Structures are given as C-alpha cells and as structure tokens.
Amino acid sequence: MKEKFKEAFGKISKAKNILLVAHERPDGDAVASLCAMIDLFENYGKKYTAFCQGQPINHFSFLPHIEKIIFENIFKISGENKKLNFHDFDLIITLDCGSLERTGLAEEIEKRQAGQFVIEFDHHPMIKKYSDLEIRKSEAAATAEILYYFFKANKIKITKNIANCLLTGILTDSGNFLYPMTSEETMSIASEMLLHGAKFPQIVKNTVHNKSLAAMKLWGMALSGLKINKKYNFAFSVLTLDEVEKNGGNDDIFDSISGFLSNLYGVNGVLFLREIEDGRLKGSLRSAHSSADVSALAVALGGGGHKKASGFVLEGKLKRDGESWEII
Numbered sequence: 454m455k456e457k458f459k460e461a462f463g464k465i466s467k468a469k470n471i472l473l474v475a476h477e478r479p480d481g482d483a484v485a486s487l488c489a490m491i492d493l494f495e496n497y498g499k500k501y502t503a504f505c506q507g508q509p510i511n512h513f514s515f516l517p518h519i520e521k522i523i524f525e526n527i528f529k530i531s532g533e534n535k536k537l538n539f540h541d542f543d544l545i546i547t548l549d550c551g552s553l554e555r556t557g558l559a560e561e562i563e564k565r566q567a568g569q570f571v572i573e574f575d576h577h578p579m580i581k582k583y584s585d586l587e588i589r590k591s592e593a594a595a596t597a598e599i600l601y602y603f604f605k606a607n608k609i610k611i612t613k614n615i616a617n618c619l620l621t622g623i624l625t626d627s628g629n630f631l632y633p634m635t636s637e638e639t640m641s642i643a644s645e646m647l648l649h650g651a652k653f654p655q656i657v658k659n660t661v662h663n664k665s666l667a668a669m670k671l672w673g674m675a676l677s678g679l680k681i682n683k684k685y686n687f688a689f690s691v692l693t694l695d696e697v698e699k700n701g702g703n704d705d706i707f708d709s710i711s712g713f714l715s716n717l718y719g720v721n722g723v724l725f726l727r728e729i730e731d732g733r734l735k736g737s738l739r740s741a742h743s744s745a746d747v748s749a750l751a752v753a754l755g756g757g758g759h760k761k762a763s764g765f766v767l768e769g770k771l772k773r774d775g776e777s778w779e780i781i
C-alpha cells in the first residue's frame with residue numbers, strides 16, 4: 454500500500470490539471486475527503502477542479518474549502534453556462550465513490566483518452582475495476598482514514614484544515630465510532646487529528662446536533678412503525694412520500710434514522726424503506742449483527758455498499774392501509 458501511496462503522490466506532483474471527484478450526493482466522508490485534498494492542492498499550488506454531482510445530504514458548510522466544490526456539472530462562469538471539460542484534466546482522482554456510476558462522470562472516465570490517469574481512493578468493496586491506480590482498503594472505516602495513510606506515507610503536513618476534514622470523514626462514516634469497522638487505528642487517527650487542531654465540538658454540533666423539529670417527528674414515525682419479520686428476524690419500517698413531504702422531510706435525516714434503527718436488539722438487521730419522487734423506493738439496510746452481510750441483499754436488489762450499511766433504489770410506490778402497506 455505504501456508504494457501505491459507514493460505512486461499516487463508522484464502522479465499528483467507531475468499533473469498539470471487535476472480533477473477531484475467524490476460520489477454523487479456526497480455524505481460527510483465524501484465531502485470531507487474532497488476538502489482535505491483541496492487543502493493539499495491549495496498548499497502545493499496545484500491546478501485543480503473539485504466536483505461532485507448534487508448537493509451534500511447534510512450541512513457541511515463548516516468544512517474548509519467547501520465553497521470551492523462544484524456541485525452541478527453545469528455551472529456559471531461570467532454569466533455563461535459551462536460544463537466540465539473533461540479532456541482538460543490529465544489526472545482524475547476519485548474519492549469514496551463505491552462505483553464508477555456514482556462519480557457522475559461514468560462515461561467520461563470510461564472513455565478517457567491516453568494521457569488521462571485515474572486514481573481511486575476508496576473503502577467500499579470493489580464492484581468493477583475502473584481506475585489505473587486503485588487504492589482500496591475495504592476494512593477502513595472511512596475514505597478519510599485511507600487519506601490519512603496517504604498523507605503519512607508521503608510526509609505531508611497535517612494542517613488544521615486537513616485534521617478537521619479527516620476527523621469529520623471518520624466520525625460521520627463510523628457513526629461516531631459505533632459501526633463495526635471502527636478499529637484501533639480509526640480511534641488513534643481520530644485522536645491524532647485532535648492533536649493537529651481538529652475541532653471535535655464543532656464537528657459534532659454540525660453533524661449530530663443538527664436535527665430539525667420536522668426531522669425529529671419523522672424519526673418518531675419511523676420508530677413507531679417499526680416491525681419485525683419473524684421468518685428472517687429482520688426489522689423494517691417504511692415511510693410513504695406523502696408522510697415524508699407532510700413532515701418537511703429532506704435527505705439529510707434519513708441516514709441517521711437508518712443508523713438509529715439498527716440499535717434494535719437481537720435482530721439480524723433492519724430495512725428502512727421510503728418512497729421517493731418519480732415512483733421509486735429507496736431502501737437503507739443496516740446491521741449490528743456480527744456475521745450479517747446486508748450488502749449481499751443490497752447488491753441483489755441492484756444497489757451496493759458495505760457489509761453493515763448498504764442501500765438500493767427500486768421502482769415502485771408504497772400504499773399504506775392502516776397498519777399494513779404494500780409495494781405497487
């Protein structure tokens with residue numbers, strides 16, 4: 454791995470124009486990993502563009518450099534609509550993307566020209582190889598954790614900004630050290646980030662103590678509708694689009710609901726299914742069971758993710774009839 458970290462840094466040093474990409478609708482790890490790399494590039498005077506498709510699903514405005522990220526592939530420069538000109542870049546770095554599709558630039562990356570090199574930093578299990586240099590550590594709690602090793606291997610100074618970013622990525626992706634992928638190294642990196650000036654209270658305020666009244670009410674609905682499928686010993690809860698909309702729900706709360714539901718004692722896992730727009734259903738699978746692998750179910754349903762936290766999107770609508778519901 455050390456060799457790969459050095460090779461990656463060598464490519465960065467030589468690159469003339471770098472494209473940084475995190476997964477679409479980024480979570481804390483994705484957006485914080487982007488910001489950590491931006492800090493590095495700013496300090497080294499590298500020419501770069503940072504991109505991810507779609508706004509973050511949470512409030513990350515406290516992260517350094519977040520204002521430098523382009524969240525739509527159509528953006529305005531002096532009043533004119535522009536698109537990313539993919540061929541301008543000689544190095545593309547994907548962070549936390551999980552799959553090529555989630556880069557939002559699948560076609561561009563797949564049809565890249567000679568002279569365009571792709572480096573992938575990720576802790577998701579591999580789905581399909583797409584990069585020229587794959588830096589994957591599926592046992593890492595966060596992509597931010599892998600970036601820590603990358604910085605260390607190349608003796609890059611951990612600035613206060615980088616420390617804040619890496620700690621944010623680690624905290625959000627490990628469910629504040631609760632998920633099973635939290636290792637001794639995860640803890641020790643987090644504590645080292647505090648020594649480098651990361652502001653733990655500020656991160657917690659922005660990523661945990663940030664729920665609105667509407668969000669809390671939706672939590673209540675999801676909790677009160679929780680049921681257990683005895684055959685599979687699997688818990689589940691559903692919310693229809695109508696219920697979500699009436700209660701002002703937005704994307705940033707559903708991740709934490711799914712995480713919280715997995716606290717239920719004695720089940721193999723939990724499914725939180727909600728109706729989203731355009732006749733689709735979004736499922737989040739979580740498990741705190743030592744041997745369960747919910748990603749197998751997610752993959753079977755066309756999604757993906759980690760063993761203990763994964764998801765999928767299906768076509769369909771939810772119809773609720775009193776206590777029961779069905780997919781139509």
Ligand SMILES: [Mn+2]
Pocket residue numbers: 482483549576594595596626
């Ligand atoms: Mn991640």
